[in-house]
Amino acid sequence: MTFTFKILDKTFIDAITPLVKKLNNDKVSESLLKERIAEMFNQNYECAGVFDDDILIGVCGLWYCTRHYSGRSVEPDHVFIAEGYRGKGLGHEFFSWIYDYVSKKGCESIELNTYVNNYSSHKFYYNQGFTILGYHFLKKL
Structure with missing residues (x-):
């Protein structure tokens, strides 16, 4: 299989939203996700x-x-690969593309958060060379 990687613009919000929604286990409505993603852009x-x-x-x-x-840093967020494509090296290929892309933009480091109970992501990020630096705290206002 050959995959294409690219940066998406606002016109892809309708395609991005359902994938991000799967990460949130339907805790956030699709309309609110679209609104937030539009603001993020x-x-x-x-x-x-x-x-x-x-x-x-x-x-x-x-x-x-x-x-x-x-230094100049990038934080990958809401990383999602459709279920049928997992476990085949696509995540590694995707992150290799991301490393190259953000390096060309002058990034010196990558930091990310992952949910505590998302064990498969922990293994993936360890295998990518990430180390645990600290804890992520959240307080809703």
Whole structure:
């Protein structure tokens, strides 16, 4: 199988939203997700996509910032690969493409969060060379 990787613009919101919704276990409505994703595109955010022919089968948000301890940084967010495509090396291929893409944009480091109970992602990120630096805390206002 040959896959295509590219940066998606706002016109892909309708295709991105159902994939991100699967990550949230339907905790956030599709309309609210679309609204939030549209707003994200107006911030320091890009969305990378994986295509099998013309079908979007994976996404990864990319948040950019500069951190005092790691320099210009990117944070992959809402990483999702459709279930039928998992376990075949596509995630590794996708992240290799992302590493190359963000390096060309001047990024010096990559940081990310993953849910505590998402054990398969932990294994994947360890295999990608990530280490645990700290804890992620959240407080809803």
